[in-house]
Amino acid sequence: MTALEMGQLSVMRIHALMLVAFLLVASLVAESALRTAVDLPPGSLLVAVLLLAAYPLVVAPGRRYRAWGYRIDAEELHIGQGVWTQVHTVVPLARVQHIDVSQGPIERSFGVCRLVLHTAGTMHSRVVLPGLRRETAEAIRDEVRARIQQDAL
Numbered sequence: 302m303t304a305l306e307m308g309q310l311s312v313m314r315i316h317a318l319m320l321v322a323f324l325l326v327a328s329l330v331a332e333s334a335l336r337t338a339v340d341l342p343p344g345s346l347l348v349a350v351l352l353l354a355a356y357p358l359v360v361a362p363g364r365r366y367r368a369w370g371y372r373i374d375a376e377e378l379h380i381g382q383g384v385w386t387q388v389h390t391v392v393p394l395a396r397v398q399h400i401d402v403s404q405g406p407i408e409r410s411f412g413v414c415r416l417v418l419h420t421a422g423t424m425h426s427r428v429v430l431p432g433l434r435r436e437t438a439e440a441i442r443d444e445v446r447a448r449i450q451q452d453a454l
């Protein structure tokens with residue numbers, strides 16, 4: 302399977318940093334609220350959160366990045382992901398209804414985007430493949446679109 306672009310690893314690290322920052326602020330608020338009710342040493346809750354945040358900030362982004370991969374052939378798009386629970390999604394190209402290429406500000410700054418395939422059906426009808434260069438995502442989009450038009454004939 303083809304690996305995601307390296308820029309996606311940076312995007313994953315920034316998302317983890319945003320989560321940890323939120324948890325740190327929440328721990329500071331909780332500690333100040335608990336300080337009056339419970340005799341806590343200053344910074345004890347903050348230290349506990351920092352220790353717990355080490356995994357999602359330092360270890361998890363690399364593991365999640367390495368777990369992602371994709372492969373496209375004439376009939377299907379295969380997407381693999383997951384560290385603890387590994388998921389292999391197979392999208393039959395004939396079932397694709399429409400395709401989006403999307404890019405948020407963090408992704409844009411690292412040169413990656415997401416390919417979003419909307420398929421026929423209700424359950425799991427939206428399949429997202431992150432971490433592609435824009436050129437790659439547009440090439441896959443055009444290939445899938447050509448396949449859809451060919452099947453329509």
